[in-house]
Amino acid sequence: MSNRLARFGNDLHSGKKSYPFVARRRIWLLAALALVVASLLVPVAKGGFNLGIDFTGGSEFTVSGVQDPDVHVGEQAVADSSDATGVTVTNIAPGTVRVQSEQLDDDQTLAVKGALQKAYHASDDQVTSNFVGPTWGQGVTRQALWGLVVFVVLATVLMALYFRTWKMSVSSIAAMLTTIVITAGVYSLVGFEVTPSAVIGFLTVLSYSLYDSVVVFDKVRENTAGLLDGSAPPERAARTFSEQVNLAVNQTLVRSINTSVVGILPVGSILFIGAYLLGAGTLKDLSLSLFVGIIVGTLATLFVAAPVYSALRDVEPSVRTQEHEVRERRGTAQAPVLADPVHAGPAE
Amino acid sequence: MARTKDKAPRPGGSGAQGTRSGATASAGRPAVRSGSAAALRGAKGALAGLAVVLLVLAGILIYGVSTQRIGWAPKLALDLEGGTQMVLSPELHDQDGGDITQEQLDQAVEIIRQRVDGSGVSEAEITTQSGNNIVVAMPGVPSSETRDLIQASAQMAFRPVLLTGDGAPVPKAERTKAQDIPQPSAEPQNSSDPNWITRQLYGSYEALDCSAPQPQQQREAQPRDKAVVACDPQGNTKFILGPVAIPGTDITNAAYGMATNQQGHSTGQYAVDLQFNQEGTATFKELSERLYQIGQTSQGDPRSQFAILLDGSVVSAPSMNAVITDGRAQITGDFTEQDAKFLSEQLKYGALPVSFSIQSEQQISATLGASQLRMGILAGLIGLALVCVYSLLQYRWLGLVTISSLLVAGLLTYFAITLLGWGANYRLSLAGVAGLIVAIGQTADSFIVYFERIRDEIRAGRTIPAAVDHGWKRARQTVLASKAVNLLAAAVLYFVAVGNVRGFAFTLGLTAIADLLVVFWFTHPVMVLLTRTRYFGEGARHSGLDPRALDAVPRYRGAGRLRQPGEGDGLTIAERRRRARLAETRGEPAPEPSSGTPVADEHAMAGRPTAGPADPQEDAR
Numbered sequence: 013m014s015n016r017l018a019r020f021g022n023d024l025h026s027g028k029k030s031y032p033f034v035a036r037r038r039i040w041l042l043a044a045l046a047l048v049v050a051s052l053l054v055p056v057a058k059g060g061f062n063l064g065i066d067f068t069g070g071s072e073f074t075v076s077g078v079q080d081p082d083v084h085v086g087e088q089a090v091a092d093s094s095d096a097t098g099v100t101v102t103n104i105a106p107g108t109v110r111v112q113s114e115q116l117d118d119d120q121t122l123a124v125k126g127a128l129q130k131a132y133h134a135s136d137d138q139v140t141s142n143f144v145g146p147t148w149g150q151g152v153t154r155q156a157l158w159g160l161v162v163f164v165v166l167a168t169v170l171m172a173l174y175f176r177t178w179k180m181s182v183s184s185i186a187a188m189l190t191t192i193v194i195t196a197g198v199y200s201l202v203g204f205e206v207t208p209s210a211v212i213g214f215l216t217v218l219s220y221s222l223y224d225s226v227v228v229f230d231k232v233r234e235n236t237a238g239l240l241d242g243s244a245p246p247e248r249a250a251r252t253f254s255e256q257v258n259l260a261v262n263q264t265l266v267r268s269i270n271t272s273v274v275g276i277l278p279v280g281s282i283l284f285i286g287a288y289l290l291g292a293g294t295l296k297d298l299s300l301s302l303f304v305g306i307i308v309g310t311l312a313t314l315f316v317a318a319p320v321y322s323a324l325r326d327v328e329p330s331v332r333t334q335e336h337e338v339r340e341r342r343g344t345a346q347a348p349v350l351a352d353p354v355h356a357g358p359a360e
Numbered sequence: 361m362a363r364t365k366d367k368a369p370r371p372g373g374s375g376a377q378g379t380r381s382g383a384t385a386s387a388g389r390p391a392v393r394s395g396s397a398a399a400l401r402g403a404k405g406a407l408a409g410l411a412v413v414l415l416v417l418a419g420i421l422i423y424g425v426s427t428q429r430i431g432w433a434p435k436l437a438l439d440l441e442g443g444t445q446m447v448l449s450p451e452l453h454d455q456d457g458g459d460i461t462q463e464q465l466d467q468a469v470e471i472i473r474q475r476v477d478g479s480g481v482s483e484a485e486i487t488t489q490s491g492n493n494i495v496v497a498m499p500g501v502p503s504s505e506t507r508d509l510i511q512a513s514a515q516m517a518f519r520p521v522l523l524t525g526d527g528a529p530v531p532k533a534e535r536t537k538a539q540d541i542p543q544p545s546a547e548p549q550n551s552s553d554p555n556w557i558t559r560q561l562y563g564s565y566e567a568l569d570c571s572a573p574q575p576q577q578q579r580e581a582q583p584r585d586k587a588v589v590a591c592d593p594q595g596n597t598k599f600i601l602g603p604v605a606i607p608g609t610d611i612t613n614a615a616y617g618m619a620t621n622q623q624g625h626s627t628g629q630y631a632v633d634l635q636f637n638q639e640g641t642a643t644f645k646e647l648s649e650r651l652y653q654i655g656q657t658s659q660g661d662p663r664s665q666f667a668i669l670l671d672g673s674v675v676s677a678p679s680m681n682a683v684i685t686d687g688r689a690q691i692t693g694d695f696t697e698q699d700a701k702f703l704s705e706q707l708k709y710g711a712l713p714v715s716f717s718i719q720s721e722q723q724i725s726a727t728l729g730a731s732q733l734r735m736g737i738l739a740g741l742i743g744l745a746l747v748c749v750y751s752l753l754q755y756r757w758l759g760l761v762t763i764s765s766l767l768v769a770g771l772l773t774y775f776a777i778t779l780l781g782w783g784a785n786y787r788l789s790l791a792g793v794a795g796l797i798v799a800i801g802q803t804a805d806s807f808i809v810y811f812e813r814i815r816d817e818i819r820a821g822r823t824i825p826a827a828v829d830h831g832w833k834r835a836r837q838t839v840l841a842s843k844a845v846n847l848l849a850a851a852v853l854y855f856v857a858v859g860n861v862r863g864f865a866f867t868l869g870l871t872a873i874a875d876l877l878v879v880f881w882f883t884h885p886v887m888v889l890l891t892r893t894r895y896f897g898e899g900a901r902h903s904g905l906d907p908r909a910l911d912a913v914p915r916y917r918g919a920g921r922l923r924q925p926g927e928g929d930g931l932t933i934a935e936r937r938r939r940a941r942l943a944e945t946r947g948e949p950a951p952e953p954s955s956g957t958p959v960a961d962e963h964a965m966a967g968r969p970t971a972g973p974a975d976p977q978e979d980a981r
Binding site for chain 2: 022026074076077121125136137138139140141142143144145147148155156158159162163166170174208209212213215216218219222223226227230266267270271273274275276277278279280281282284285286289290293294295298299302
């Protein structure tokens with residue numbers, strides 16, 4: 013398997029095999045746009061996200077090690093011991109029941125906890141209670157939103173400084189925003205719970221996607237160096253600007269795949285354990301958002317960042333001239349991708 | 361590879377290990393080899409440095425464990441150990457709409473800490489959060505008294521005593537009938553005036569049972585400008601007290617120590633020294649004059665006493681023994697050192713008019729915490745195993761370098777977390793464990809960057825040791841950039857995150873640093889050393905660096921021949937030349953090399969001797 017993958021990598025590297033990330037950019041960008049619009053509409057249609065109690069405030073109880081996880085027993089216990097509204101009882105994992113309700117005050121929380129304990133014949137140390145007051149929940153929400161804004165702004169600034177060309181920054185920001193919106197849309201569509209852990213995982217994904225863009229655009233810069241001012245070596249100058257961009261994306265494809273797989277493996281392991289064995293909780297929320305985010309992020313870099321960059325550069329007259337010249341030299345309208353004798357020269 | 365095959369006939373067959381023996385018979389080696397001795401030394405130095413660091417850390421840890429200061433395992437946070445965590449936000453009574461100052465918050469923390477400690481809960485951790493909230497974390501589940509204690513307000517006031525009596529309620533039969541209670545005859549002149557006692561008040565005084573727990577609301581509802589009924593904390597005595605004479609905030613300082621009498625000699629008793637501010641001094645002077653007078657004129661009159669109330673309970677009711685004009689009072693009594701200390705601290709911090717409300721509370725049982733920890737570790741091991749398997753599949757035996765680097769990084773992180781737990785009281789939470797596991801992927805990624813760069817260099821035609829050196833130079837930048845991004849992200853997440861999830865950002869940042877150390881001081885040196893061996897240096901079939909698997913035609917093939925560009929089609933230069941010669945003899949134009957550096961090629965061919973007999977060996981690559 014490794015040999016096949018290695019050959020795959022070789023072919024991508026030399027240009028023998030090439031996926032049309034940039035060539036078909038219209039399709040990809042339209043698809044991305046459609047997904048973004050859908051992701052914006054879904055929360056509106058579904059009435060928002062499934063927010064955890066850390067954001068909304070409320071009380072939550074988890075009873076573990078339950079022999080007979082019957083949700084009705086829990087509902088009855090809660091109804092008997094308090095006048096809480098908005099009570100949901102779910103069986104989140106084998107032998108684990110979770111009860112959520114709107115804000116009870118501190119004393120009521122304890123009362124419900126006792127009632128649940130009795131109802132499920134659980135011992136004191138099998139019941140976990142979590143109570144979040146209203147202002148606390150608001151504070152957390154505010155902080156999470158702030159975090160998102162701060163992160164995006166910081167990322168924009170960093171990108172601008174690192175790439176020093178606004179078009180690259182804009183493209184990577186576009187990819188990042190696409191990731192954000194589509195992941196949010198997925199969360200809203202499927203109804204995954206949004207908790208502070210999920211938000212943290214989400215922000216981590218943004219840093220991943222940023223790093224991915226850095227890798228691809230580094231290669232793009234390497235591949236397009238000297239193309240426009242004619243100082244490129246002949247075999248590079250034999251190709252159009254967009255072809256070079258495409259080649260860069262393809263060359264980093266194996267690397268992207270490797271990075272994503274290696275990133276996803278531990279996350280997947282946490283997700284499996286967290287979701288299946290533990291039920292809801294920090295592990296599940298973190299790993300789920302990382303999982304969804306890494307996948308969406310990788311795709312966004314491939315299908316949004318590079319095509320957008322190419323589209324942005326295409327309006328420049330110098331780029332247009334270069335492409336025109338190359339095509340003329342080839343004498344054909346179509347642009348075949350030739351084998352690329354890559355230089356192992358000093359870093360440029 | 362052509363290069364090593366050239367050397368095969370040499371005695372000893374040391375091949376790529378020729379550099380190890382230094383410059384012997386290395387004359388005429390191309391430039392890329394001359395730096396390799398230095399690279400080797402650098403590699404060994406780096407490995408040695410890493411070993412020293414690890415030994416030092418291990419030494420510190422062993423010292424700590426052997427002297428019983430810490431255990432082998434890192435300290436665990438609440439969600440892994442079980443316990444209760446409450447987040448309290450302060451509610452100010454006096455200042456409406458004012459923000460709590462840092463000093464007040466610190467004092468509040470102190471009050472709560474003392475109260476919690478005093479109530480017998482050990483190992484409670486009380487810290488502030490976001491400059492405004494107090495987080496109380498304690499093992500187990502707090503009793504309701506402890507919870508009350510934590511939330512309790514700390515109002516302090518000085519009121520003159522009007523009446524005292526036994527703490528037990530007067531039996532119903534013996535209570536004075538309402539009509540027999542004297543009505544106040546006139547408006548009260550001062551705070552000690554018995555006219556403060558209304559019928560209602562006296563009735564409630566008689567009925568009061570001091571041993572019953574007083575609800576918080578009742579305590580808070582004591583009006584400042586009227587007479588009230590109160591008990592002492594032990595429930596033995598009850599009082600009717602006049603309106604507040606001096607608020608607790610007028611205290612500037614309180615201390616305890618040995619009591620001194622008029623002559624300045626120690627009396628062998630403990631006393632609490634109290635100091636008022638300017639306003640308090642003036643009021644206290646007035647109060648002391650009045651109470652002293654009463655005390656002198658009628659012996660044993662309770663009205664010569666003044667009560668110090670904290671939280672609506674009378675913590676002390678000393679009688680005024682002198683006129684105090686300078687605002688410095690000394691309270692003596694049957695104090696043990698402990699009593700004196702306690703009272704002085706109550707006075708000092710009890711002046712804080714702050715109460716707390718519970719914003720959020722989590723109770724996690726110890727068994728649940730342990731099971732979460734177990735699951736976390738399991739997830740980590742599975743993730744590690746998956747990554748290792750994947751590395752082996754992708755990079756063959758080179759994957760061993762990944763695995764060993766991951767283990768070294770893990771060791772560094774373990775030391776860091778455990779020693780931080782000792783030094784900075786850092787506790788590992790579930791989110792932190794998740795961060796460690798996610799970091800496995802990020803760490804492995806930096807190795808991938810490095811290996812892929814090496815592979816790129818091999819594809820471009822370099823020899824393997826040269827590929828390692830050159831690949832490192834370029835990969836180094838990328839790894840530094842990516843770790844910088846990781847660290848920055850972790851820092852931002854840390855400041856932005858809430859509560860427990862902060863642990864995730866912390867471990868991400870920690871592992872980014874460990875990763876940097878490992879890549880620079882372990883992975884690269886190991887690669888340098890490995891590629892000096894024959895197995896890896898020659899690119900054996902499953903080494904992961906096999907140029908054949910990478911379709912690599914070496915750029916420089918030894919003895920002055922450079923690769924013709926466009927040779928990816930598998931033809932060797934010799935074959936191409938043969939074909940060209942054949943074509944020429946047939947009179948056809950020689951096939952142009954597709955593109956590339958013909959100038960350099962000719963130059964090389966002219967300047968260096970070609971080793972003709974080596975050609976057939978090349979084809980047998």
